Amino acid sequence: xxxxxxxxxxxxxxxxxxxxxxxxxxxxxxxxxxxxxxxxxxxxxxxxxxxxxxxxxxxxxxxxxxxxxxxxxxxxxxxxxxxxxxxxxxxxxxxxxxxxxxxxxxxxxxxxxxxxxxxxxxxxxxxxxxxxxxxxxxxxxxxxxxxxxxxxxxxxxxxxxxxxxxxxxxxxxxxxxxxxxxxxxxxxxxxxxxxxxxxxxxxxxxxxxxxxxxxxxxxxxxxx
Amino acid sequence: xxxxxxxxxxxxxxxxxxxxxxxxxxxxxxxxxxxxxxxxxxxxxxxxxxxxxxxxxxxxxxxxxxxxxxxxxxxxxxxxxxxxxxxxxxxxxxxxxxxxxxxxxxxxxxxxxxxxxxxxxxxxxxxxxxxxxxxxxxxxxxxxxxxxxxxxxxxxxxxxxxxxxxxxxxxxxxxxxxxxxxxxxxxxxxxxxxxxxxxxxxxxxxxxxxxxxxxxxxxxxxxx
DNA sequence: CGGGTTCTTGACTATCTTCAACGAAAGTGG
DNA sequence: CCACTTTCGTTGAAGATAGTCAAGAACCCG
Numbered sequence: 001x002x003x004x005x006x007x008x009x010x011x012x013x014x015x016x017x018x019x020x021x022x023x024x025x026x027x028x029x030x031x032x033x034x035x036x037x038x039x040x041x042x043x044x045x046x047x048x049x050x051x052x053x054x055x056x057x058x059x060x061x062x063x064x065x066x067x068x069x070x071x072x073x074x075x076x077x078x079x080x081x082x083x084x085x086x087x088x089x090x091x092x093x094x095x096x097x098x099x100x101x102x103x104x105x106x107x108x109x110x111x112x113x114x115x116x117x118x119x120x121x122x123x124x125x126x127x128x129x130x131x132x133x134x135x136x137x138x139x140x141x142x143x144x145x146x147x148x149x150x151x152x153x154x155x156x157x158x159x160x161x162x163x164x165x166x167x168x169x170x171x172x173x174x175x176x177x178x179x180x181x182x183x184x185x186x187x188x189x190x191x192x193x194x195x196x197x198x199x200x201x202x203x204x205x206x207x208x209x210x211x212x213x214x215x216x217x218x219x220x221x222x223x224x
Numbered sequence: 225x226x227x228x229x230x231x232x233x234x235x236x237x238x239x240x241x242x243x244x245x246x247x248x249x250x251x252x253x254x255x256x257x258x259x260x261x262x263x264x265x266x267x268x269x270x271x272x273x274x275x276x277x278x279x280x281x282x283x284x285x286x287x288x289x290x291x292x293x294x295x296x297x298x299x300x301x302x303x304x305x306x307x308x309x310x311x312x313x314x315x316x317x318x319x320x321x322x323x324x325x326x327x328x329x330x331x332x333x334x335x336x337x338x339x340x341x342x343x344x345x346x347x348x349x350x351x352x353x354x355x356x357x358x359x360x361x362x363x364x365x366x367x368x369x370x371x372x373x374x375x376x377x378x379x380x381x382x383x384x385x386x387x388x389x390x391x392x393x394x395x396x397x398x399x400x401x402x403x404x405x406x407x408x409x410x411x412x413x414x415x416x417x418x419x420x421x422x423x424x425x426x427x428x429x430x431x432x433x434x435x436x437x438x439x440x441x442x443x444x445x446x447x448x
Numbered sequence: 449c450g451g452g453t454t455c456t457t458g459a460c461t462a463t464c465t466t467c468a469a470c471g472a473a474a475g476t477g478g
Numbered sequence: 479c480c481a482c483t484t485t486c487g488t489t490g491a492a493g494a495t496a497g498t499c500a501a502g503a504a505c506c507c508g
Contacts, residue, residue, distance in 0.1 A: 137404030
């Protein structure tokens, strides 16, 4: 999951795994805290998230970290470059994954249908990342946090009458490293949103969006 | 071209167009200032840059701009998502392009060899963009500018004895919008680098790297 | 319950942006 | 080809946004 321009949302297959003829392995379960792969590992499998949440990260030698993406149901993670992984990937919330052999992506003959779907997933990935650039490069702290909450509530929020509730399984540090901020700034921005009654913080990891439209406005640059 | 982690450079086909059997159209020439496509356009062609420089941009309604990438020789631009372009693309420096039908990417049957090469290009794109995230989200102004110059000098710099000379065809505003900075900050940072004798500014669009190692160090976080 | 981690908040600081002015470069039209 | 205009780049001063450092509160887990 990246922070994309909200209006561009399309109903892509977020809750079904891809069709496949032969090259689909059985679904696997992974526990929170375990790693799927590390940067530099050879790529054998791609994984489509069925349930749970993954975290893709990159590290700089001096410890600075960038969370590249969160893997939510529907997302495909593990796209290789030169057969090698270029991020670490670990499990934030117990997850079930549908593994696909990377050879299916690299060789169209074995399973043409699945090959096409994986290719489309890769292309969507590129497009989503382009949106995310805009956010990292050009948005303010409050716009970033508002965008993040907006996207997340659209994707995994549960309707609660007029409001939308959502779980934030990741830490404030994860959000900060995803948005290019510090934990303190994320925390302060959330407090600001709470004080202006746009969100309510049920508990640290549960947020209720009280005014979705206001949140969306903020994410596009309206001043708080 | 993205700002990638410098040590990861690999000798990918930057100066040859891909092999192809049938679906390769003739090379086309495009003039500086012309647009290849706009955001929202249907995608019919991918383009591999043979010579010249392209610029891929995205705009926010309020005018804020993000330069997504510069297209240098070897780069492939125009990857679609849902058959639609998600950036604008225009020509910075007169260019020659090798167009490939997007159907070749989307359908592996017509030209399997070319299909594979385009797919690999898309996967490299994803990996490069991941690196670029780190830069946008976690690097300081001087690290960003140093990274940018470092990558560019590696890719298109001309050896000049111990030094490397390179052309910056893009404006300061382009560099700023690429790195998530303002033109003023880019300008000031370049002046700083000049005053500390790491680069020389031959003229506004020509820069000589006097101390490549120092520049690389800066890009990784060494203080000026 | 206790110890460690995570989150929040405050005070202060640094970095980058904004606003403004000026000079250099590039484009335009006579 | 030169004068004029406009755009682009650099620099300075002031201000704002986000970062740093520090302390206490809340939360989590055994």
